[in-house]
Amino acid sequence: MEFDAGYDFFSKSIQVGQHKLIRSYFKDGRVRSELYDLSEDPEEKLNLYDARKAERAVRELEASLLAFILEGASYRPGAESENEFSIDDRTREQLRAQGYID
Numbered sequence: 001m002e003f004d005a006g007y008d009f010f011s012k013s014i015q016v017g018q019h020k021l022i023r024s025y026f027k028d029g030r031v032r033s034e035l036y037d038l039s040e041d042p043e044e045k046l047n048l049y050d051a052r053k054a055e056r057a058v059r060e061l062e063a064s065l066l067a068f069i070l071e072g073a074s075y076r077p078g079a080e081s082e083n084e085f086s087i088d089d090r091t092r093e094q095l096r097a098q099g100y101i102d
Helices: 052-070 089-097
Strands: 009-016 019-026 031-037
Touching: 009 052, 019 052, 031 052
Parallel strands: none
Antiparallel strands: 009 019, 019 031
């Protein structure tokens, strides 16, 4: 993934109904995931990503966010157009290994 000068990470998010998923991608390869139930936690203070009760919401939102990114409907700060986004080979292999893409 490409990073703009001066940035160590960038984030992508998607909200469907009461749930909001945020994925932050760091230059060192780490990915931080956050899930919030906005009906119960509008200030996004309680990260439910690892909560067993949120597993279904996590799977559905991750699939939607990934599709959003792969379709080119996402953009990075400073991009010339909303569809300028690329995934490097390492990230593509990680997504494949997790079953998100073929």
